[in-house]
Amino acid sequence: MKVRDLAVQGALAAVALVAAFLVWQREPEGAPGEVTVVDAPARALDLVRYEDEARFVELFRDAKDRDQLWVRLGYKPPKPVPVPAASGAADGGVVATPGADAGTAVAAAGADAGTAPVQVMANTEPPPPPRELRANDVAEKLFAKFAPLRAMRSLGELDAKKLEEVGLTSTQRKLTVTVGGKAQDFSLASPAGGWGTPYLKREADGRVFLLGPALLPDLENATSRLVDRRLHTFDLGEFDEVVITAAGASRTFTASGKAPGPVNLMPKESPDRPDEFARNWHDRVWRLMPLDFLGRGEQPPGGEPEESFRVEYRRDGKPLGEVRVARGNDGFYVRTEHTTGWARLHSGVDNLATEAAKVTAQVSSSAGK
Known part of the structure; x- marks a missing residue:
């Protein structure tokens, strides 16, 4: 009896699991009246x-x-825009609008025969x-x-x-x-x-x-x-090492702290002395907010911009992400491990680029102490 009872209970449990699975998979019902x-x-x-x-x-x-x-x-x-033809065009020829090519002009239909005034279609740029x-x-x-x-x-x-x-x-x-x-x-x-x-x-x-x-x-x-405007999917406090590269030099910092405050950066060559200049500089880099995101495969005007500085993030010695800031023909751009391509930055990034060289240059003065 016990074996049979256990078998029955097991079968009932299996049926209940199947029913629960089907309910979970079912699409939610709409509101009443929908x-x-x-x-x-x-x-x-x-x-x-x-x-x-x-x-x-x-x-x-x-x-x-x-x-x-x-x-x-x-x-x-864009839809072609009709432009009234010149009033003197009555010779049955073609009236051209400045800038309009042969594909956009409309032939005159003989205005002297009492037909409607000739019109041309204004030239338009492709999207x-x-x-x-x-x-x-x-x-x-x-x-x-x-x-x-x-x-x-x-x-x-x-x-x-x-x-x-x-x-x-x-x-x-x-x-x-x-x-x-x-x-x-x-x-x-x-x-x-x-x-x-x-x-x-x-x-x-x-x-x-x-x-x-x-x-x-x-x-x-x-x-x-609807556009994902994040530069990273990780936050402050999720990395323990920062490598800053600029002007042909790199400098490694140990990072500590978490959001909402800025992280402290301690140079590897002097781990007991937080670098306030580097901390403040990095806080401004972390808070960069792009104005315009370019799509995947899209290049800034003039082609690939020239890198000004780079910030790499690591955790337990493994790469976590990076920020690359570069100068293009029309200003500065940023790219990270999460963005689909380059994103245009606001004005005023020149100071960050100049100070990046100071952050990495301090390694030589620190090493000489």
């Missing part, structure tokens, strides 16, 4: 794209590491290449909200008049959700006053949904809200 627009698990979501008349934003998984999320920021080609940047934790949470994608309610299929009333007839705002390699396209109405609860039309079947007000603002302001 409807599902895209029914797919978050792990199958590949890409979310938002675009308007001028730019686009994409959140997408890395092809080599699906756990890594990226933000792609880009501009759409810069899209910029790919590492996504932050806000982007991670936002990305998960698109699979499954839920709306406040479904309005069904609307007639042409109603579509125009809600702003879906001529909108240039689009949303694309790609799941398992298959894209699902939507049109987005522009909310009155630039804010509110947007309408969403699914292009596949024409059904219209009312989205919640908190879903799109992060996509619309992706540069400030």
Whole structure:
């Protein structure tokens, strides 16, 4: 009896574990009254794209590491601008606008025959290449909200008049959700006053949904809200050694202390004497805040900048990270073990570069004591 009882209890426990696992794996249910627009698990979501008349934003998984999320920021080609032709152009020729090439000029249609005035299309510059940047934790949470994608309610299929009333007839705002390699396209109405609860039309079947007000603002302001702007993933106190290199010389310091205060730096050649000058200098380096992050593979204007100084961080003798500050054609840039590329710094870094040479030069004077 005891053996049989144990077997029954074991079987019940196994069933309970399986049930718990299935509940844990199940996607969370939406709020009461919500409807599902895209029914797919978050792990199958590949890409979310938002675009308007001028730019686009994409959140997408890395092809080599699906756990890594990226933000792609880009501009759409500008639309040609019609320019009224000169009033005297009535010879049926081609009217050229200064700076417009042959591909942008529109042939005159014979203004003397009573046709409309000739117009030319103003020449436009192509947009810069899209910029790919590492996504932050806000982007991670936002990305998960698109699979499954839920709306406040479904309005069904609307007639042409109603579509125009809600702003879906001529909108240039689009949303694309790609799941398992298959894209699902939507049109987005522009909310009155630039804010509110947007309408969403699914292009596949024409059904219209009312989205919640908190879903799109992060996509619309992706540069400030979705980009990972950290220089490091470690903090003060997580490294015990700092190596500063500048002007052809290097100096090693033992580091102690933790956030929120600055770390103390003790030169290896005199470990019992904290270096206040080096400490203050390093504190300013640690607090550098880039103005603009370049994407992966993107170079500053003029190409690779020239390194001014470098700070390496170690823990237990192993590399932990680094800061490289370099001078480019248009100012100073910084790059670390975490950034996707170079990031442009604010003005006033010249003093840091000059003082870096003083920090490393002190090793010779200290060694001579």
